[in-house]
Amino acid sequence: MVKPTDEQLDALKEIVNIGMGKAASILNGMLEVHIELEVPSIIMFDPENPGEELADVSQNYISSIQLDFHGPFSGSSALVFPPESVEKLVTALTGEEPESEGFEEAISGTLYEVGNILINAVMGSIANLLAKQIDFSPPNYKEGRFADLIKLNDSTEDLVFLLIRANFRVQEPRISGNIFLVFELGSFGELLAAIDNL
Numbered sequence: 001m002v003k004p005t006d007e008q009l010d011a012l013k014e015i016v017n018i019g020m021g022k023a024a025s026i027l028n029g030m031l032e033v034h035i036e037l038e039v040p041s042i043i044m045f046d047p048e049n050p051g052e053e054l055a056d057v058s059q060n061y062i063s064s065i066q067l068d069f070h071g072p073f074s075g076s077s078a079l080v081f082p083p084e085s086v087e088k089l090v091t092a093l094t095g096e097e098p099e100s101e102g103f104e105e106a107i108s109g110t111l112y113e114v115g116n117i118l119i120n121a122v123m124g125s126i127a128n129l130l131a132k133q134i135d136f137s138p139p140n141y142k143e144g145r146f147a148d149l150i151k152l153n154d155s156t157e158d159l160v161f162l163l164i165r166a167n168f169r170v171q172e173p174r175i176s177g178n179i180f181l182v183f184e185l186g187s188f189g190e191l192l193a194a195i196d197n198l
Contacts, residue, residue, distance in 0.1 A: 012042060066139065066142060073190060090106050
């Protein structure tokens with residue numbers, strides 16, 4: 001398995017942080033609430049045994065927006081929220097309360113919007129800094145268990161799983177969410193090689 005060095009992970013973290021900053025600016029410009037995105041951490045993990053660091057996500061029923069991406073780096077990316085964070089986020093961004101009639105519809109619409117902005121900003125930063133073209137498939141909204149949501153059923157490649165953990169603050173209270181980037185093993189190696197050439 002391709003294992004990045006600490007220096008490569010630090011460089012990837014900086015690239016991702018640039019994308020997070022762009023996403024926060026876009027969201028703040030669209031919404032009447034102020035959104036802050038904390039500097040992310042990046043963790044490699046085994047989906048069969050995620051470990052304690054991912055216990056808050058891997059042991060729960062979660063909601064996600066998933067986008068597949070293609071190009072020199074191919075794989076899948078997902079914005080993932082636990083249920084309590086979804087409720088807080090939708091209420092903060094739309095004013096809809098969990099018990100209201102339109103809340104369920106507001107969930108998918110809000111997550112589509114936020115997921116598109118965040119994932120495109122992060123992957124766009126990777127593509128721009130490395131001077132590569134990345135294309136996206138249309139997003140899918142999914143709910144379920146962590147292990148089921150992150151599987152790439154049509155992939156025959158070995159996969160590298162990276163968790164980029166980003167904390168959101170939407171005024172108060174804090175809302176936390178995670179972005180998962182899943183790379184096919186070969187293309188992840190190409191990504192690391194491109195980072196080395198920066």
